[in-house]
Amino acid sequence: MATQKIYAGAKLREMRTRLTLTQKDFATKLGVSLPYLNQMENNNRPISTTVVLALAQEFGMDVTELSTGDSERLVSDMREVLADPVFADMMPPLADLRLTASNAPALARAFIELHRAYRQTHERLASLDEALGREDARIQASPWEEVRDFFHYCDNYIDAVDRAAERFASRADESISIRQVALNSLSERGIHVTFTDTETLRSYNAKDKTLRLSSRVAPQTQVFQLLLQVALISQDKLLEATLDFARFQSDEARAIAKIGLANYFAGASLMPYGAFLSAAQEYRHDLELLSNRFGASIEQVAHRLSTLQRPGAKGIPFFFVRVDQAGTITKRHSATRLQFARFGGACPLWNVHRAFETPGHFLQQLAETPDGVRYISLARDVSKSGGSFGAPVRRYAIALGCEVRHAEALVYADNLDINNASAYEPIGISCRICERQTCHQRSVPPLERRLTINAHSRGTLPYEVT
Structure with missing residues (x-):
């Protein structure tokens, strides 16, 4: 069977930059010549077996990362952006999109970001948004979408936060539950926890150090909210360092992302990585068994399974x-x-x-x-x-x-x-980038196909995709 060639120039450059190595020093450590490394970093040559072994042995890299990553995400996102009618018939070949995602991922993300800014401006004009008349109006990404993309391109796995949560969860055992560990952690910081008959899930008053949780919600939700507050208080430095790395464009995005990271810590504490992965494999990913084992909701379990990367x-x-x-x-x-x-x-x-x-x-x-x-x-x-x-x-x-x-x-x-x-x-x-010709639920025509319209004949759709 032929071995699949791996082109991962962007990942090589990213690793070299992270290690603060010159091309010459990096090539020496990998056991290849400088021109050869340069060709691999520019995707003119595939990653050789020698380099794959060197990456694993010299730098401890998980070599499966070379053939995965966000290239497919970038291709999918670019295809959807280019499906916007503003581009009309300018859809580049799929091969060009893949080449861009592999060789110039930063350019691909900039293009996606530019379209998002355009789309938001267009929507503001269409709705006569009053923000257009304000001096502080500015074109920028929606904070919510910016945070969503941050987690999306991190593969929904934040290593430092995940490992910190796993260390915190190790305090729990057969004699003490994770709920009690969370309560103890807050108590050690002088925080009093009360359960109140209210619609508000969680409310923390920093002045009197009182955390109020709703007694109406399910026990799993109460534990999750406890752990979320533990993250905000005991893991603040870690969360802030992660946010510094992300470089969000607005304070709103940073604030939303901090809550997201605290949520991540809560889920990873409730379902610590090693124990959860082992149980998932043992139970063959039965969501109900995992829910009972870890005291989590079905949604929490499903979400956690998607982060095991x-x-x-x-x-x-x-x-x-x-x-x-x-x-x-x-x-x-x-x-x-x-x-x-x-x-x-x-x-x-x-x-x-x-x-x-x-x-x-x-x-x-x-x-x-x-x-x-x-x-x-x-x-x-x-x-x-x-x-x-x-x-x-x-x-x-x-x-x-x-x-x-x-x-x-x-x-x-x-x-x-x-x-x-x-x-x-x-x-x-998405209908605009879906090439199926006979879909009975199609809402709009596909961008890359021509249509045949016959006023005297009508099928499921008022046109035929050719």
């Missing part, structure tokens, strides 16, 4: 997404080749939308994307009660999935006919 100890690459009843994506991450639409909703043929129809039940789906990759997708509603009669219920659905080649490791695949090609439902990412 520690170098040298990776779990199955999962995608994870949460949508509301309108189909809007409120959380998204993918460690797989499947990427979600940055704008708009998810493909309507995906089983996550049907989860609202069957509350309390898991839905299984075998799906195939236009690139021919096949997935197993698991969906379930995760509606959240307001805690009292008449209180509004927040309704969401989540989906968790992976490529079908991992089927043996998933209990949910046991009754699926994974070898039957007709069992796979065709799904896409």
